[in-house]
Amino acid sequence: MRATPASGPSKTTEPGLEGDTETVAFGVYVHIPFCAHRCDYCDFATWTDRDHLIEAYVDACVTDVRRREATDGLAPADTVFFGGGTPSMIPAESLARILDAIPRTTAAEVSVECNPDSTSPEALDVLVGAGVNRVSFGVQSMRTHVLAILGRTHDPDNVIRAVDAARTAGIERINLDLIYGTPGETLQDWAATVEGVIELAPEHVSAYALTVEAGTPLGQDVTAGRKPAPDDDDQADKYTIVDDLLGDAGYRWYEISNWAKAGQECRHNLLYWQGGDYMAIGCAAHGKTGDRRWWNVRTPERYIAAIEAGRSAQADDEELNAAGRSDEALALALRLRWGTGIGGLDRAVVDELVAAGLLEMIDPERIGLTRAGRMLANEVTVRLQTR
Secondary structure: OOOOOOOOOOOEOOOOOOOOEEEOOEEEEEEEEEEOOOOOOOOOOOOOOHHHHHHHHHHHHHHHHHHHHHHHHHEEEEEEEEEEOOOHHOOOHHHHHHHOOEEEEEEEEEEEEEEEOOHHHHHHHHHHOOOOOOEEEEEEOOOOHHHHHOOOHHHHHHHHHHHHHHHHHOOEEEEEEEEEOOOOOHHHHHHHHHHHHHOOOOOOEEEEOOOOOOOOOOHHHHHHOOOOOOOHHHHHHHHHHHEEEEEOOOOOEEEHHHHHHHOOOOHHHHHHHHEEEEEOOOOOOOOEOOOOOEEEOOOHHEEEEEHOOOOOOOOEEEEOOHHHHHHHHHHHHEEEEEEEEEEOOOOHHHHHHHHHOOOEEOOOOOOOOOHHHHOOHHHHHHHHHOO
């Protein structure tokens, strides 16, 4: 385990709110693009027919990390996140090999996204031994017919077994990912899903509204009229349900789509929302250094070829100007429970949004989204960004 002694990320207390929120200095995102099955709603950079590339891809990731450390002098990471795709689909020893190459603090949060179908007790033991202390299971629903509509291959019993195995292996923190608004999912179905998840007592729950992406099987079905598009009112009702049920169970929202027990917020995601820097490893992965954003080539073949040839795998980059930085900082801050200061904002617009029940005053100089505002966050943000 390549860990550098450190006190861990610094903490700052946000004004007007109980508890602390962590400010994370630096993170590493590793993209694993392999899947056994592509879900009907998915438009991520994932492939189901490239298993023969796994070994070469892992080698390329390790080489990429070590090369960046040698040339750029990587700071020890406060967080490492393996996303995909399905990271749990490749051998746990391979994930451990990539993780071992990444310098990180002794207090680092190390997360791995897992599919309940491809998670075994043996693999979890290996991951824990390598330093993984957080897993995120793609649950989506605890109703079998809803999972079928989404094209998921697991059933609710797989979820229960996977969570039990993670606890037995010693995983300290578990997140369960959910999706609401699937065609054919009733309000009762959704409530049953949330209640089923609460019974499993994860430290963290993410719940996202289903979006229909062009070119996906679900997108084609909606375009052809074979399935209805998600209904905004239905999704609003389901957001209210998940917020109420999780709140009653002791979870508090800290980002529009994320709830956690006290002190169990995902530090890697906070890194994104608080504008921190992060390194991108793997195909299609995005990184950030200061005001510069950059991203790697999209396919595993091109990533492997670039690294093996000694070239950078970066595909392109962009740098935000002052206005772009300001707009992005406002949009990200508003997504969080701690909100943002009102300095520099049009006070008349702020007052209008408060009167409309979309914003609330956290203290005399700070605003945050109400629950109604969370459901219209994009519209609220645009209003506040208007110059």
